[in-house]
Amino acid sequence: MTVSPTRIPEATVARLPVYLRALNSLLDSDVRSCSSEELATAAGVNSAKLRKDLSHLGSYGTRGVGYDVEYLRYQISREIGLTQDWPVVIVGIGNLGHALANYSGFSSRGFRTVALLDADDSRTGELVAGLKIRSFDELTAIVHEHGVAIGVIATPAAAAQAVADQMVSAGIRSILNFAPMVLSVPDGVDVRMVDLSSELQILAYHEQRKSTLQPDDGVVA
Amino acid sequence: MTVSPTRIPEATVARLPVYLRALNSLLDSDVRSCSSEELATAAGVNSAKLRKDLSHLGSYGTRGVGYDVEYLRYQISREIGLTQDWPVVIVGIGNLGHALANYSGFSSRGFRTVALLDADDSRTGELVAGLKIRSFDELTAIVHEHGVAIGVIATPAAAAQAVADQMVSAGIRSILNFAPMVLSVPDGVDVRMVDLSSELQILAYHEQRKSTLQPDDGVVA
Numbered sequence: 001m002t003v004s005p006t007r008i009p010e011a012t013v014a015r016l017p018v019y020l021r022a023l024n025s026l027l028d029s030d031v032r033s034c035s036s037e038e039l040a041t042a043a044g045v046n047s048a049k050l051r052k053d054l055s056h057l058g059s060y061g062t063r064g065v066g067y068d069v070e071y072l073r074y075q076i077s078r079e080i081g082l083t084q085d086w087p088v089v090i091v092g093i094g095n096l097g098h099a100l101a102n103y104s105g106f107s108s109r110g111f112r113t114v115a116l117l118d119a120d121d122s123r124t125g126e127l128v129a130g131l132k133i134r135s136f137d138e139l140t141a142i143v144h145e146h147g148v149a150i151g152v153i154a155t156p157a158a159a160a161q162a163v164a165d166q167m168v169s170a171g172i173r174s175i176l177n178f179a180p181m182v183l184s185v186p187d188g189v190d191v192r193m194v195d196l197s198s199e200l201q202i203l204a205y206h207e208q209r210k211s212t213l214q215p216d217d218g219v220v221a
Numbered sequence: 222m223t224v225s226p227t228r229i230p231e232a233t234v235a236r237l238p239v240y241l242r243a244l245n246s247l248l249d250s251d252v253r254s255c256s257s258e259e260l261a262t263a264a265g266v267n268s269a270k271l272r273k274d275l276s277h278l279g280s281y282g283t284r285g286v287g288y289d290v291e292y293l294r295y296q297i298s299r300e301i302g303l304t305q306d307w308p309v310v311i312v313g314i315g316n317l318g319h320a321l322a323n324y325s326g327f328s329s330r331g332f333r334t335v336a337l338l339d340a341d342d343s344r345t346g347e348l349v350a351g352l353k354i355r356s357f358d359e360l361t362a363i364v365h366e367h368g369v370a371i372g373v374i375a376t377p378a379a380a381a382q383a384v385a386d387q388m389v390s391a392g393i394r395s396i397l398n399f400a401p402m403v404l405s406v407p408d409g410v411d412v413r414m415v416d417l418s419s420e421l422q423i424l425a426y427h428e429q430r431k432s433t434l435q436p437d438d439g440v441v442a
Contacts, residue, residue, distance in 0.1 A: 013426050017419035022403065044403055080422050081429030088421070095320035100417065102316055109418050110425070149428050150421065173431060174424040182243065182265055190427045192420045196321065197330050198238035199413045200309070200371065201301050203395040204331070205234050206411045207370050208302030210394060 008079070012053045016076050018043050019050070023073040035066040082110040087146045089172075091163050092155030093118045093126075093133050096178055100154055101129035114146040119159065136163075140170040150174045157181040164191070229300070233274045237297050239264050240271070244294040256287040303331040308367045310393075312384050313376030314339045314347075314354050317399055321375055322350035335367040340380065357384075361391040371395045378402040385412070 022042035026034060036054075040047035054060070054067075057075055061067040077083050088111050090097055100106070101116055116128055119136045126133045134142070142148065151167040153160050153175060160179035167175060168189055175191045177183055183191050243263035247255055257275075261268035275281070275288075278296055282288040298304050309332050311318055321327070322337055337349055340357045347354045355363070363369065372388040374381050374396060381400035388396060389410055396412045398404055404412050 013423055014419075016426070017416065017422040020422070021401065021416070021419075025403070042403065079426070081425040082422065084425075084429065086421075086425050086428070095316055095323055099316035099320050103417055106418055106421065109422060111418065111421050150424055152421075174428045176420050176424055180242070182246070182263065188431070190424060192424055194415065194417070194420055195238065195242070196324055196415065197327055197332065198235075198242075199397050199415050200307075200327065200332050200373075201238040201241070201303065201330065202234055203371055203397055203411060203413055204302040204305075204307050205237070205300070207307070207395045208305065210409070 008056045012056050013080075015043075015045065015049075015053055016080055018045070019053070020073065020076050020080070020082075023069055023076070026069050027073065031069055033066050033068055036061060039067060077110075084110060086111045086150055087114045087148045088112060088150045088152060089115045089117060089139070089142060089146075089148045090152045090154060091117045091136060091139070091167075092153060092159070092179075093123065093128055094154065094156075097154040098128055100152060100178075101131065111150070114148060115142045117142070119155075136166075139166055143167075143170040143172060148172060150176060152176045152178070153183075154178045229277045233277050234301075236264075236266065236270075236274055237301055239266070240274070241294065241297050241301070241303075244290055244297070247290050248294065252290055254287050254289055257282060260288060305331060307332045307371055308335045308369045309333060309371045309373060310336045310338060310360070310363060310367075310369045311373045311375060312338045312357060312360070312388075313374060313380070313400075314344065314349055315375065315377075318375040319349055321373060321399075322352065332371070335369060336363045338363070340376070357387075360387055364388075364391040364393060369393060371397065373397045373399070374404075375399045 022039060026042060036047045036051050040050040043050065057079055059067065059072055059075055090100055090113060093116050097116065101113060106113065113131065116131050116133050117136045117139060118133050121135050123133050124135050151172040153163050155163055157179045160177060160181045161183055164175055164183045164185060168185055173189050175189065177191055177193045180195055180197065185191055243260060247263060257268045257272050261271040264271065278300055280288065280293055280296055311321055311334060314337050318337065322334060327334065334352065337352050337354050338357045338360060339354050342356050344354050345356050372393040374384050376384055378400045381398060381402045382404055385396055385404045385406060389406055394410050396410065398412055398414045401416055401418065406412055
């Protein structure tokens, strides 16, 4: 079996953070090695899929021993790039922007929020999560000063495209968009969209199925 | 080709909200019919995948005309269950809970927040998004009173499992979890997890590739 270190399927990339979280909780419980079944259970995926995913990283575990938890965590972190430092800027400091600025999960994974920006200049100077809110006009200067790689958009939908355009022209090539709005960006710029209501809609789909099917139909996901 | 109305692949279900959002913006721009290519572009997926997804709903469009935007929107809404009313309860009213309570994308899609609960009883009575924060102890009574189908967890990680257990014992069978923590729930209960830092990690993976590859390698996703 040939492992290509340069291409990992998108679906596998999307699961690597899930494995990383599972490995972190295993380490918290002082578990040093684990079988693919144990790791799959902790991550909430099936073990065949997990083994296939990890094979893309060149990780096969050891027969009868399983995976070395710490080493696998290092491999995944390196693959994702979490062994680097990622300066992040958050634009739009409403409730969601506040929540993101305070979110401990970012800083503990190599993401460093270097600036909070808001278009409402009356808020400039307000202290949130230890940072002073700055004017959106400073975006380009901040991107250059800190080498910002990732921009987070937490504005209302109506403002999101203009913010994205400014981010791109300031040199940002990766955008995480929380505004309920599909952004158009040039080639070479990655956008990931977190649509908070999509997840509720997916739940509603399953909930509807549960209400209309008999419990023993066995079709419920 | 046989269409089975009772099983739609999970990956297709996950894309239905994306199509719905694209259809809504087409309607906002007064577009009444569209080709699969147009809809695919608006949704940010490839058109072959879109046609396959819609075929699971029994929607094939009309040759030379494409899809009727309004009817397709209705079909998808009905399939997801958005033509019903979904009472939702949000537990944990910190910054994220505030943001969710104020999020317009929920109410416009059939999700009605009926209660905001927080374990900190000193906050009981505080007004957020037009609702008074209530004590977490009232969960079971509220679930029964309003027929709550979906519970949203916006607490810190350490509290999330206990909240999920209470939700399940109160009769909630669908949980949307924002706490960075894998929940264990009985069979028949669906949990969707929104891990805000996972999306950043996926971006970091691509950002790292962009930094290390030549721009003309053509390997960048």
